[in-house]
Amino acid sequence: MAGSLRMKYPEGVKLIQVPCSSRVDPAFVIKAIFEGADGVFVAGCHPGDCHFIKGNYFTRRKIAALKEELEAFGMKDKLRLFWVSAAEARRFVEKVTEMYNDIKEKKNGR
Amino acid sequence: MVGKKITNGQIEGALNKLLSGGDCLVMGFEKDSAGIRHRVFKDSLGNMSITNHIFALNGGLYLRRLFSKGARIALVLRPCEIRSYVELVKLSQVEPENIIAVSVDCFGTISSKVDGVPVDPDADVLGKEPDRARFACANCRERRGVVGDAGVRLDVSGQYWVLPYTEKGGKFLSLIEGPEEDVTVKMAIPPSKSAAAFQTDMAEFAKDFSNCIMCMNCRDMCPVCYCVDCVFNGDEYLPKGDALFNKIFRSGSTDMPSGKELFHLIRMYHVSQTCVGCGACEEACPQGIPLTKYFKGISERLQGIFSYMSGRDPNEQIPMVTFLEDELKNAED
Numbered sequence: 001m002a003g004s005l006r007m008k009y010p011e012g013v014k015l016i017q018v019p020c021s022s023r024v025d026p027a028f029v030i031k032a033i034f035e036g037a038d039g040v041f042v043a044g045c046h047p048g049d050c051h052f053i054k055g056n057y058f059t060r061r062k063i064a065a066l067k068e069e070l071e072a073f074g075m076k077d078k079l080r081l082f083w084v085s086a087a088e089a090r091r092f093v094e095k096v097t098e099m100y101n102d103i104k105e106k107k108n109g110r
Numbered sequence: 111m112v113g114k115k116i117t118n119g120q121i122e123g124a125l126n127k128l129l130s131g132g133d134c135l136v137m138g139f140e141k142d143s144a145g146i147r148h149r150v151f152k153d154s155l156g157n158m159s160i161t162n163h164i165f166a167l168n169g170g171l172y173l174r175r176l177f178s179k180g181a182r183i184a185l186v187l188r189p190c191e192i193r194s195y196v197e198l199v200k201l202s203q204v205e206p207e208n209i210i211a212v213s214v215d216c217f218g219t220i221s222s223k224v225d226g227v228p229v230d231p232d233a234d235v236l237g238k239e240p241d242r243a244r245f246a247c248a249n250c251r252e253r254r255g256v257v258g259d260a261g262v263r264l265d266v267s268g269q270y271w272v273l274p275y276t277e278k279g280g281k282f283l284s285l286i287e288g289p290e291e292d293v294t295v296k297m298a299i300p301p302s303k304s305a306a307a308f309q310t311d312m313a314e315f316a317k318d319f320s321n322c323i324m325c326m327n328c329r330d331m332c333p334v335c336y337c338v339d340c341v342f343n344g345d346e347y348l349p350k351g352d353a354l355f356n357k358i359f360r361s362g363s364t365d366m367p368s369g370k371e372l373f374h375l376i377r378m379y380h381v382s383q384t385c386v387g388c389g390a391c392e393e394a395c396p397q398g399i400p401l402t403k404y405f406k407g408i409s410e411r412l413q414g415i416f417s418y419m420s421g422r423d424p425n426e427q428i429p430m431v432t433f434l435e436d437e438l439k440n441a442e443d
Contacts, residue, residue, distance in 0.1 A: 026379050027341060030372060030375045034375075035357060036360055060438050064415060065415060069408055072411055073311060074310070081441055
């Protein structure tokens with residue numbers, strides 16, 4: 001949607017499409033982090049709006065638990081969860097740019 | 111709650127009654143001069159011991175692999191083993207209909223790797239020699255025999271009791287002779303204290319796991335890590351080929367075998383809601399990595415979010431397969 005609106009988001013963002021946010025196995029997130037990603041942005045539809053009826057409620061539990069695990073290892077800032085549906089291009093670009101800039105600042109600040 | 115006082119040999123008598131039917135097996139511990147280990151009994155109990163102070167592996171491991179539908183079996187095991195059985199029931203890995211699970215009060219265990227362990231199954235490890243107890247036992251969440259269908263518990267005066275928790279447990283109780291009494295006495299083992307939230311960092315993690323050789327014994331010996339087709343079978347999930355090559359070019363160097371932090375963190379997440387903290391992974395590790403510290407700490411932390419405790423209650427659902435509409439309001443960043 002962001003593409004068809006000709007909106008720009010940072011070049012360093014690599015999109016991985018999944019049919020539903022609950023398809024995101026926390027293993028994917030951990031793998032991404034250890035294969036070199038500086039951050040992982042999980043976008044799901046708003047709770048209650050799931051096309052598959054209850055997918056994002058599971059996402060919420062899974063990602064909350066994963067955040068707790070990453071926090072125990074001091075890596076909480078690497079993962080963010082946002083309720084951004086496929087139709088909310090503007091919000092997606094805004095959030096992803098914000099996260100991108102945060103990470104960039106932290107990396108350059110060191 | 112009602113229960114029955116038991117004297118020496120009464121449990122064995124009840125189990126012998128089960129065995130004499132011919133269609134029921136008993137899984138418990140057998141002791142001899144060489145040590146104590148798991149054993150499944152068919153005709154007679156032999157040298158059965160209801161307690162065991164040596165931990166080699168978690169008996170829950172056998173349940174999902176050995177027994178097909180219809181085998182009637184009574185389990186007389188430690189609380190951590192019965193808890194893993196309860197978790198496997200929730201995960202549809204075990205048919206609970208034909209199984210009577212009896213948990214026995216546990217006084218702590220010594221690692222089977224330690225030399226010179228005396229063969230006295232009733233040894234009070236945590237009470238008398240806490241230095242020799244395993245890390246997992248010293249930090250155990252549930253040493254009381256309060257899980258499963260029935261429990262064998264010791265009260266403060268040294269008297270053993272059998273307490274039923276379910277209908278099946280009631281049937282087991284009826285096999286024991288003697289009158290039913292109200293249980294008013296205090297039990298010897300108090301509820302465990304809850305530990306502080308586990309906190310570590312990647313540097314400490316890397317140091318502890320630097321000796322990992324990725325043999326995956328921890329996964330194979332875990333009673334609740336049950337997937338037949340694990341994501342780590344083969345090297346599909348681990349960095350390899352171009353991905354590994356690029357990773358080395360990007361980061362300058364990498365330790366081998368590559369992907370061990372990936373393996374352990376992903377496994378830690380996957381078993382987090384079902385981990386019973388028995389320490390079987392650490393027991394199986396040939397490199398002596400303190401796995402229990404991490405797996406137990408993370409699992410307690412992650413179960414804490416959902417106020418869940420693995421193996422506590424068979425009617426409780428595993429948090430990952432259920433949800434509440436109105437919860438985790440601050441999940442979004």
